[in-house]
Amino acid sequence: MRRGAWFLLGLALLAMEAVAGEARPNADDPVLEARLMGLAADLRCVVCQNESLAESRAPLAQDLREEVRDLMRQGKTDAEVVEYLTLRYGDFVLYRPPFKPETYLLWLGPALFLVIGGLAWVIATRRRRALPATDRLDAEDLRKAAELLRGESK
């Protein structure tokens, strides 16, 4: 039993090694690789849409990382790399889409909902405060109530 567990652990380690080896071809320049991964974390993989370009193992993502590496080696800035990708795949590749007319609702939506909720809250509390005075207890009512209570406890 225990030997089986060790065997499985060994297999798992081997698998991790294989994955790590495959995930980064010609990652010879650690500085460039760090820059790539930093940038790619904010880019969407167009095949596996809920993965970033940095973590996806889809073949197209690997190709795109290779493409970005090439661009970086050519001395392109991060902004130029992002422009290269959006030109081909649209704003869709950006996990932080730019602020422009089509994305106003996306960016301002949460604030809008906060304002709506806040207004609803203000209106509701105002209404409660504006309840007719007849519903409220004045000093005379309180005195009567206290008298009644005292009378009852006797």
Place this chain on the structure above:
Amino acid sequence: MKRWLPFAAFCVLLVFLYVGLFRDPREVPSPFIGRPAPAFVLPVVERPGATFSPEQARGRSWLLNVWAPWCTTCQKEHLFLMQVAATGVPVYGLNWKDQDREATAMLARMGNPYVLNADDRDGRVGIDWGVTGVPETFVIDAEGIIRMKHSGPINERIWKRKFLPLLQAIDS
């Protein structure tokens, strides 16, 4: 009136969610619609030594079908493309990432609906065209402007709904 407000809000939400059910998240809007087709020069699969660039297809509208021999969906689409080609619509192929060099054998076996196939072995031209997977089909007009992109296989239903009306509109 006031009591109905939450219910009305719930109904609006319901409509949004219902519509969302039928939207395909894979259908990424292509930034190329209305823009000139990206240029490339690639070897032609069918004619060793020859090259193809989109410039050569100018003069009438045409389709660029991105496919690969290793893609099973493309093989199903292949049968329908044969029908499309038979109607006289020029279909050009972009043989995408065919690392195992199987295109020629496959076309010989299944028939060749393409005017010709450009050989995009490393997939770089595919990246330039914003290809996310195969099959994908672009409609390019006589002036070399991309008018539509369809992701996924074409079948008769899609052809009649998306392609035919567009082709008729841009060719008239």
